[in-house]
Amino acid sequence: MRRRSFVAGTTALVAGGALAGGTPAAATTPARTQGAARAAATMRAGTWGAGAYGLDGVTFGGRTGRFIVRTSVGGTSPRVRLSNVAGAEPITVGPVHLGLHAGGGAVTPGTNKAVTFGGATTITIAAGAVVLGDPVDLTLPAQADLAVSVHVATPVANVTGHSIAAQRSYLSIDGDHAADESATAYVTPISQWYLIDEVTVETGAAGGTVVCLGDSITDGVGSVSGTNQRWPDFLARRLLANTATAAVGVVNAGISGNRVLWDGASPSSQARLDRDVLSHPGVYAVVLVEGINDIASGKAATAGDLLAAYRQLGERLGMLGIGLLCGTITPWLGSASWTEQKEAIREEVNAAVRAGGGVDFDLAVRDPANPQRLRAEYDSGGGVHLTPAGYQAMADAVDLALLDPARTLIQSMIGVGP
Structure with a gap:
């Protein structure tokens, strides 16, 4: 029997059961994440x-x-x-x-x-x-x-x-x-x-907080200072323009140089999950795009290392009724750390995230003629960090239906495929 996608597949936030098909199962998460409870509540949300x-x-x-x-x-x-x-x-x-x-x-x-x-x-x-x-x-x-x-x-x-x-x-x-x-x-x-x-603010309507967890790509390196053109900024504007998600706040938990598996100048995303994600009010979804620093530094020796960490993040969030939406890792050919062996790890990780129905940030920004490289207009220089147009493309790749707070949550949204 084929194993189901990591924790996901059973959640209504997966495009109404797009991974598993049919109608999602009934909710089993805490009451604060139930769609009906949210519909009747005034929420405090993270606005920054x-x-x-x-x-x-x-x-x-x-x-x-x-x-x-x-x-x-x-x-x-x-x-x-x-x-x-x-x-x-x-x-x-x-x-x-x-x-x-x-x-x-x-x-x-x-x-x-x-x-x-x-x-x-x-x-x-x-x-x-x-x-x-x-x-x-x-x-x-x-x-x-x-x-x-x-x-x-x-x-x-x-x-x-x-x-x-x-x-x-x-x-x-x-x-x-x-x-x-x-x-x-x-x-x-x-x-x-x-x-x-x-x-944080009182929104005056049912809503909540989406946290974007990641590294320098989420931190917005390559964007123009003072213009708020990081990809979570573009996502926040899309959510505001959508009537189903207009009361949702976005918190940017990206840290340049951050890794999933190992601490560096900042604690790893696993180590800082409590303080940089779970401590914010009204969190019901986390969008994760991280792992290139683990691969580039050699800390992720195999794709399995990263995928296991993704699963742990999803399990921890799911225990609190918070959904995890994984994203593929964007191209990095042009970096001094790039090798064919490390690139193979990235591609294997991305294949698993795609199989689980995750957000395909890689597809949104890669060069069709050379998928290992960013599109020229999205490369801010160096082959890793994006231009504002590239960050806009990343935000546009997120299906907002997956971030509708009125939907019923079950443990984790979209994780890692078989």
């Missing part, structure tokens, strides 16, 4: 997020950072999360403000609201921990730029943050300038985010 890790050599403190981020879904009562997950000791943070970005280092007048923590303007974050700000009395539009201003009085070495933001943020002159609306004090542009790793 970033994978957090220690930034070696980066010290922050004695001044204020004004960090610019883009919402995916709109909503009310935003909450900001601050992270010290890579910290070796507690740190004290605050004041913190949240407002609508007005360009440069400025905030739109009247929108720069104080973020409190149990009513206090400062908070101490334990080593390895995160803290949530209180809900802020502010309405955030979809696809809006926010300014999150964070003051730290005492300098922190190797601060927790995100190194490749593809977005310009700002550091102030000395002192607390979190409440400033003008850009006058914000004199130093940077391309990193410090301490912040999540903004």
Whole structure:
């Protein structure tokens, strides 16, 4: 008897039973993932997020950072999360403000609201921990730029943050300038985010959060800074335009250089699943495209190594009623690490993901004349990272019906074929 696709095939999110055929079985996952429960609920969703890790050599403190981020879904009562997950000791943070970005280092007048923590303007974050700000009395539009201003009085070495933001943020002159609306004090542009790793909102309608988990391809290397043209950004805009998914937020959990099997500058996707995926509210689906760094570095000696890890991610998510939608690995001919032996591993992994009905990102962006290479117009240089047009093609390859939160979930969506 032919073995069924990994955990999937039984879920209604697989295009109404496209893998197995017929009507999907009844739901057996927790009530929070049931379509009927979602239809009646007001959801809190992640409207922005970033994978957090220690930034070696980066010290922050004695001044204020004004960090610019883009919402995916709109909503009310935003909450900001601050992270010290890579910290070796507690740190004290605050004041913190949240407002609508007005360009440069400025905030739109009247929108720069104080973020409190149990009513206090400062908070101490334990080593390895995160803290949530209180809900802020502010309405955030979809696809809006926010300014999150964070003051730290005492300098922190190797601060927790995100190194490749593809977005310009700002550091102030000395002192607390979190409440400033003008850009006058914000004199130093940077391309990193410090301490912040999540903004959530009440959507006012049934919805939830989709997390895009991956490496530099998901992080958006090759896209144009400040234009929000990573592939999860394009996916967020497609979801907003679709009436069935308009209340769904997208969190980008891509980290450049990340691997599935081994830690590097950041923990592996298996090691960081709890903090970068499961800790966000309303998560019901994860889209995974990752593995090229494992293959290129030799850490994935066989396709089976990666496929086993994919299955474990799917099993862990499925236990919580969260669907895993695997994607094929995009071409990389042109990289200095490319070899025919390593390419064979990528192709074997992709064959298994296709057999399981996963998203075929590879097909969407490869050169038809040479499938081992990116299409010329999608190659940002070096043969690995994509242009904005390439990232748009990746987002367009996702069947939005698979990400409809009103559908009934059973364990995992689409995993790995036989």
